């Protein structure tokens with residue numbers, strides 16, 4: 384569908400800070416009634432969430448278009464569909480995921496029932512990010528619902544149209560007391576983080592991740608941190624450069640490079656750098672044509688602040704004599720446009736290699752061996768994703784055995800995100816905790832050990848008591 388004629392967009396309304404504690408207390412009180420324990424109740428909530436997207440799809444798609452000129456098809460495929468698949472997966476598997484597991488109590492407890500129960504944590508807080516607002520906010524929420532929790536939902540205020548759409552529709556479809564939306568930025572999130580939750584799930588940058596983790600630690604609240612980092616691509620001598628370039632440029636350009644698992648930089652055999660850069664140029668031409676700016680499938684940077692950050696890094700990098708803009712390089716502040724841009728002549732200590740890029744700039748760094756690539760990656764923080772392009776399985780195995788990353792994909796990128804059976808999350812600086820599919824259910828579940836003993840038959844308990852009680856006999 385083309386982005387035009389859709390129903391009126393919901394307005395972004397800040398949740399008054401004074402209301403936040405009342406909202407949270409109401410959710411806790413309702414959670415304490417036990418209503419979320421019923422599996423059929425949870426399934427009805429999940430079905431309602433699915434319906435919410437089905438019945439209001441154009442509003443959700445248009446909201447992301449307003450936020451960052453994201454094409455409806457892109458939002459549908461990489462934000463809404465991924466979430467819907469996760470909902471279907473949870474609906475199909477909830478019975479088996481949640482089933483208590485009988486375990487052998489052992490000889491001394493042979494008359495008892497011993498089992499592992501899958502219990503919810505209770506009242507959870509989900510703090511979402513702006514770049515894929517639906518799946519990053521409602522994905523954790525839906526895993527929490529599947530596991531029987533109540534959730535306070537805090538979408539990112541940066542994608543304000545998407546946040547407004549979620550705040551508008553969620554209470555119309557889901558239990559509004561158990562799953563309220565709090566809309567706001569730093570003050571509202573800070574107010575939320577002062578409250579004691581049973582679980583916190585945060586997606587965003589590592590700086591704020593530390594603030595969230597510190598707030599959680601004050602209450603000994605478990606938390607999941609879905610953060611970012613510089614995700615490398617390693618290309619070896621055997622890789623098909625045209626295929627690698629097309630997949631890399633696709634993964635770097637969707638959402639205008641503002642994807643947590645976007646390739647951040649590419650390590651290419653020294654003699655192949657120019658050929659790979661040329662293949663990247665062809666790939667951009669294939670994907671977006673001569674001028675991506677006029678192609679409605681190419682989105683924009685989310686805010687002027689992010690635009691300034693990215694163009695500043697680009698300018699600093701261009702000021703280094705050796706750096707060449709091999710592809711793109713055009714920017715337009717009035718439109719927050721940055722072309723898919725490939726840079727060569729970059730070294731590991733350059734400005735563009737300092738922080739996660741999170742935009743459509745792709746540095747290519749020359750390397751002399753796979754060992755050098757491994758050392759390069761190992762010398763930096765553990766990334767959220769690592770990509771290898773090679774036809775040599777020994778190279779693939781070696782890279783995987785000697786590096787670490789939250790996710791690893793060989794000869795492709797990003798597609799692991801679409802598979803509910805693959806847990807998603809970071810490691811080290813790129814985060815902790817996993818979700819998607821059963822991993823999401825498990826993240827929101829604690830395994831409660833359960834032992835039920837016969838109410839009578841005291842005689843069998845005698846051996847545990849001091850000798851006196853033993854000799855007095857049992858009841």
Ligand code: NAD
Nearest residue numbers: 511512513538539568572586587588591609610611612643
């Ligand atoms: P953002 O600005 O939307 O911030 C995320 C959330 O943190 C928002 O809800 C925001 O309101 C809240 N927040 C911001 N400042 C805060 C503060 N001082 N105290 C409390 N809460 C605060 O998103 P962002 O951080 O710009 O997102 C980009 C980063 O997130 C990148 O590093 C990216 O790699 C990472 N990311 C990771 C994943 C993942 O799944 N691992 C997904 C998307 C983005």
